[in-house]
Amino acid sequence: MSTLNLILQTLHNLTRWVVIILAVIALVRAFSGWLGKKIYTSADARSGSLYAGLFDLQLLLGVILFFTKGWFGVLAADMSAAMSTASVRFFAVEHWLVMIVALIFAHVGVGAAKKAVTDRLKFRRSALWFVLSFLLMLAAIPWPGMAAARPLFRFFGLF
Numbered sequence: 311m312s313t314l315n316l317i318l319q320t321l322h323n324l325t326r327w328v329v330i331i332l333a334v335i336a337l338v339r340a341f342s343g344w345l346g347k348k349i350y351t352s353a354d355a356r357s358g359s360l361y362a363g364l365f366d367l368q369l370l371l372g373v374i375l376f377f378t379k380g381w382f383g384v385l386a387a388d389m390s391a392a393m394s395t396a397s398v399r400f401f402a403v404e405h406w407l408v409m410i411v412a413l414i415f416a417h418v419g420v421g422a423a424k425k426a427v428t429d430r431l432k433f434r435r436s437a438l439w440f441v442l443s444f445l446l447m448l449a450a451i452p453w454p455g456m457a458a459a460r461p462l463f464r465f466f467g468l469f
């Protein structure tokens with residue numbers, strides 16, 4: 311594998327954990343604020359923006375990988391063959407499609423919270439959009455045991 315792919319793949323693998331942790335923080339803040347009737351602070355807004363922002367970074371790394379690892383070529387060469395093998399279909403189509411929907415939900419949550427006029431509504435909108443986004447994201451990660459399984463951690467080809 312090229313050095314560029316090794317670096318991108320390692321970053322995309324490890325950034326996954328950062329995105330998951332940021333999602334959990336944003337969710338805990340949103341739900342505890344909503345159910346605990348708290349005051350919505352700039353830290354609450356920041357936690358949602360950080361989640362959506364790191365998700366954007368994953369998109370950028372993922373899009374580059376999609377082309378440099380040849381997934382676009384696989385899809386363009388024979389779409390029906392790509393769709394008939396689960397491990398190929400996962401990266402050629404499912405992974406990025408579901409992730410983009412999850413990414414849109416994260417951004418919608420940030421925007422909807424910004425526009426809401428009461429603190430309760432800000433928390434509630436964040437909680438609902440972020441939980442949908444998070445569940446989709448978890449479902450589209452290539453966890454060990456899946457047909458398209460990838461390792462939980464990578465470090466530049468050393469492990």
Ligand code: HEM
Nearest residue numbers: 323326329368369372373375376379401406409410460464
């Ligand atoms: C948003 C759009 C995204 C695109 C276009 C994308 C695209 C890709 C591509 C092309 C691969 C390489 C597959 C391979 O040949 O090994 C990949 C792997 C992977 N993606 Fe994504 N991805 C996206 C988002 C995400 C997100 C949000 C996460 C998790 C938070 C994620 C987690 C992973 C993991 C864990 C791998 C395996 C990395 C490895 O090989 O170690 N992806 N993704």
